[in-house]
Amino acid sequence: MINVQHLKKSYGTHPALRGISFSIKQGEFYGLLGPNGAGKTTTISIISTIVKPDEGTVTIDGMDLASDPIACKKIIGVVPQEIALYDNLTAQENLMFWGSLHAVDKPTLKKRIDENLEMMGLSDRRNDKVKDYSGGMKRRVNIAASLLHLPKILFMYEPTVGIDPQSRNLIFEVVEKLHKAGMTIIYTTHYMEEAERLCDRIGIIDNGEIVAQGTLNELRTQSAMKGSINVQFGNFSPEKEALLKTSFNSGSAIIDNKFIYPSDDVKKDLPKLIIKCSELGLEPTHIDIEEVNLETIFLKFTGKKLRD
Amino acid sequence: MFRIIAKDFKIFLTDRRAVMLTFFLPIMLISIFAMAFGKEKENNAQPINLLVCDEDHTNATADVITQLDSIKSLRVTMIPLDSGQRMVKTGNESALLVFHKGFKDSMDAGKKIPIELLYDQARAPEVGILQQALMSNLMRIIGTKTIMKREMERADKQFSNLDTSILRNIHKQIEAGFNQSAGDNTGGIGISMTPLIEDKQGNLGLIQAIAGTSVMMLMFGVMAMGASILDEKEKGTLKRLMYAPISTNSLLFGKMITSIMVGVFQLAVMLIYSKIMFGLDLMHNFPALILLVFATAFACSSLGVLLASVARSRQQVQMLSTLIVLSMSAIGGSMIPTFMMPPFMQTLSHLSVNYWSIQGFYDIYWRNLAFTDPDFLMRPLVLIAIGTALTFTSQFFYKRNVLKMT
Numbered sequence: 001m002i003n004v005q006h007l008k009k010s011y012g013t014h015p016a017l018r019g020i021s022f023s024i025k026q027g028e029f030y031g032l033l034g035p036n037g038a039g040k041t042t043t044i045s046i047i048s049t050i051v052k053p054d055e056g057t058v059t060i061d062g063m064d065l066a067s068d069p070i071a072c073k074k075i076i077g078v079v080p081q082e083i084a085l086y087d088n089l090t091a092q093e094n095l096m097f098w099g100s101l102h103a104v105d106k107p108t109l110k111k112r113i114d115e116n117l118e119m120m121g122l123s124d125r126r127n128d129k130v131k132d133y134s135g136g137m138k139r140r141v142n143i144a145a146s147l148l149h150l151p152k153i154l155f156m157y158e159p160t161v162g163i164d165p166q167s168r169n170l171i172f173e174v175v176e177k178l179h180k181a182g183m184t185i186i187y188t189t190h191y192m193e194e195a196e197r198l199c200d201r202i203g204i205i206d207n208g209e210i211v212a213q214g215t216l217n218e219l220r221t222q223s224a225m226k227g228s229i230n231v232q233f234g235n236f237s238p239e240k241e242a243l244l245k246t247s248f249n250s251g252s253a254i255i256d257n258k259f260i261y262p263s264d265d266v267k268k269d270l271p272k273l274i275i276k277c278s279e280l281g282l283e284p285t286h287i288d289i290e291e292v293n294l295e296t297i298f299l300k301f302t303g304k305k306l307r308d
Numbered sequence: 309m310f311r312i313i314a315k316d317f318k319i320f321l322t323d324r325r326a327v328m329l330t331f332f333l334p335i336m337l338i339s340i341f342a343m344a345f346g347k348e349k350e351n352n353a354q355p356i357n358l359l360v361c362d363e364d365h366t367n368a369t370a371d372v373i374t375q376l377d378s379i380k381s382l383r384v385t386m387i388p389l390d391s392g393q394r395m396v397k398t399g400n401e402s403a404l405l406v407f408h409k410g411f412k413d414s415m416d417a418g419k420k421i422p423i424e425l426l427y428d429q430a431r432a433p434e435v436g437i438l439q440q441a442l443m444s445n446l447m448r449i450i451g452t453k454t455i456m457k458r459e460m461e462r463a464d465k466q467f468s469n470l471d472t473s474i475l476r477n478i479h480k481q482i483e484a485g486f487n488q489s490a491g492d493n494t495g496g497i498g499i500s501m502t503p504l505i506e507d508k509q510g511n512l513g514l515i516q517a518i519a520g521t522s523v524m525m526l527m528f529g530v531m532a533m534g535a536s537i538l539d540e541k542e543k544g545t546l547k548r549l550m551y552a553p554i555s556t557n558s559l560l561f562g563k564m565i566t567s568i569m570v571g572v573f574q575l576a577v578m579l580i581y582s583k584i585m586f587g588l589d590l591m592h593n594f595p596a597l598i599l600l601v602f603a604t605a606f607a608c609s610s611l612g613v614l615l616a617s618v619a620r621s622r623q624q625v626q627m628l629s630t631l632i633v634l635s636m637s638a639i640g641g642s643m644i645p646t647f648m649m650p651p652f653m654q655t656l657s658h659l660s661v662n663y664w665s666i667q668g669f670y671d672i673y674w675r676n677l678a679f680t681d682p683d684f685l686m687r688p689l690v691l692i693a694i695g696t697a698l699t700f701t702s703q704f705f706y707k708r709n710v711l712k713m714t
Contacts, residue, residue: 048551049550049551050547050550050551070553070555071553073551073552073553074553077551078548078551080544080547080548080551081544082543082544082547083544084543084544084545084547084548085545086545098548098552101549101552101553101554102552102553103553145548
């Protein structure tokens with residue numbers, strides 16, 4: 001459905017994308033994860049036609065994005081990170097406006113608005129101005145506004161940021177329903193549990209490159225990790241932090257004064273780690289061993305926590 | 309307390325908008341008003357334009373016109389009567405001095421000399437200055453000649469028995485004596501003053517008030533409308549619009565058309581209010597009024613959209629729009645009628661949207677120009693040309709600045 005080849009983009013002298021390539025199949029739920037500044041926004045902005053790449057090609061449903069952006073836009077829906085709605089209009093008016101941009105005829109549009117508001121649990125608030133909605137309700141309208149033209153591909157940019165658990169669960173249900181209905185979804189999030197729950201495949205992007213991609217199991221295999229050793233110290237200092245960083249492999253990281261060491265053999269690495277800490281004069285106060293999950297895989301590949 | 313004062317000063321000085329509005333804007337307005345109303349430096353005084361029509365075509369009129377032209381404070385332009393009257397009627401010049409047929413004969417006979425100043429009453433202050441300059445100079449030139457001629461004739465009669473060479477000598481002495489005392493003899497010369505356009509119903513102030521205020525407020529209104537482009541960018545709705553299968557130009561032009569419609573509506577409301585409250589006759593020249601309203605709304609909207617395309621934030625738009633609207637209004641005649649300004653300010657006023665629109669209103673309501681009159685049509689056409697140029701420029705900056713998504 002989406003084929004991205006050797007995509008490059010620079011802003012001034014800063015390369016945002018360094019030639020990334022990936023493909024997404026029809027009906028697939030693809031998670032694009034990466035720390036801030038990794039290139040996620042640029043990638044999605046290019047595929048969703050609002051930024052032009054310096055190099056590379058993107059084909060969407062067999063259409064070349066560069067030569068026919070309008071045709072590509074017709075089959076794309078984008079749920080932006082921001083609540084991109086008009087506060088002084090009602091939910092109904094907002095949806096009428098956004099739907100009308102996709103040339104959906106009025107009766108069909110009205111029907112779809114009814115369906116979407118029902119799906120989002122907002123039917124009874126349809127005539128209230130958006131400015132009077134809670135954050136979660138706004139997020140739901142924000143999603144509904146991207147679905148009115150029945151897109152084949154849906155880009156969802158952190159759709160659950162800053163909302164209540166009830167709205168979050170409702171959004172998950174909606175997204176899963178859309179996925180089951182065969183929609184191709186590209187999803188970015190800073191919440192690992194969302195990506196683990198929803199995505200068929202995950203691409204990890206860092207410094208403008210795809211550093212790993214596959215299903216969660218494939219990523220586990222690629223990471224060659226068995227778990228992570230997390231160590232807390234009583235006498236931590238910036239100097240010792242620097243020593244730790246240079247003493248261990250690139251996948252390790254220090255987050256919130258906790259040293260996280262992704263390990264492919266915990267039994268072997270744990271004693272080595274304790275000896276090394278002793279040599280550096282560090283006194284561990286707490287050690288725990290965590291199973292491999294997306295968070296540790298991400299850490300292994302990027303050296304950063306997802307929310308960095 | 310000192311820390312609070314220091315902190316507030318620091319915040320104030322880092323707020324460029326506040327600093328500009330506090331210092332730069334008043335300085336600029338003071339400068340404009342001072343240049344319009346204040347005393348000009350003697351050496352900077354610009355000569356006053358004077359259209360002159362010679363219907364007498366005699367040596368006497370040629371001599372007087374040459375002498376007028378030699379006066380530093382006047383810039384004389386010869387023109388036929390019809391053209392001169394049209395120049396005044398269309399607001400291009402404030403007055404026309406006509407030397408009527410019989411000027412020489414009247415001067416020779418010592419009768420009332422037929423000189424007439426045809427003028428536009430809307431430019432009374434300007435005409436007043438001109439009239440003053442003309443009175444003193446014409447009386448000096450013509451008055452001296454008339455009395456000198458009378459004295460010479462009296463000498464001829466009194467000493468008719470003398471030799472002609474002696475009489476010539478007496479003439480020379482009389483002439484020398486009058487030349488010495490030139491300027492003191494102003495005996496009895498008057499310029500008849502005739503307004504070509506008269507303020508019969510006291511409309512002049514009303515036209516200025518309605519046109520000046522409406523255009524200025526329209527500019528403020530559409531500038532804010534244009535700035536909503538930046539609101540859309542800041543809120544993220546612009547990005548969402550860009551995801552839709554519509555061209556980027558339709559985003560810009562959609563915004564501009566809305567702005568024009570709001571502008572037209574705003575002007576319509578102001579004009580209807582003026583009709584209800586002050587009796588402005590909207591149907592006086594309706595097609596011309598419609599054309600002028602649309603042209604003005606277009607030019608102002610383009611300016612608003614350009615500003616939004618160039619500026620980086622809404623705050624910047626607000627600062628720039630206040631600055632631009634007030635300065636354009638000040639030089640363009642919204643605050644002070646342009647005819648009250650010195651000549652260089654009048655030239656400068658052509659750079660403002662206000663000028664062309666206000667002059668259009670004068671054409672309709674004061675000068676009574678027809679819809680098809682080229683002098684009237686020029687005003688909306690210039691506004692449309694300004695609007696078109698600004699739209700093209702906006703399009704460039706809009707793509708470069710506003711649509712640039714990172």
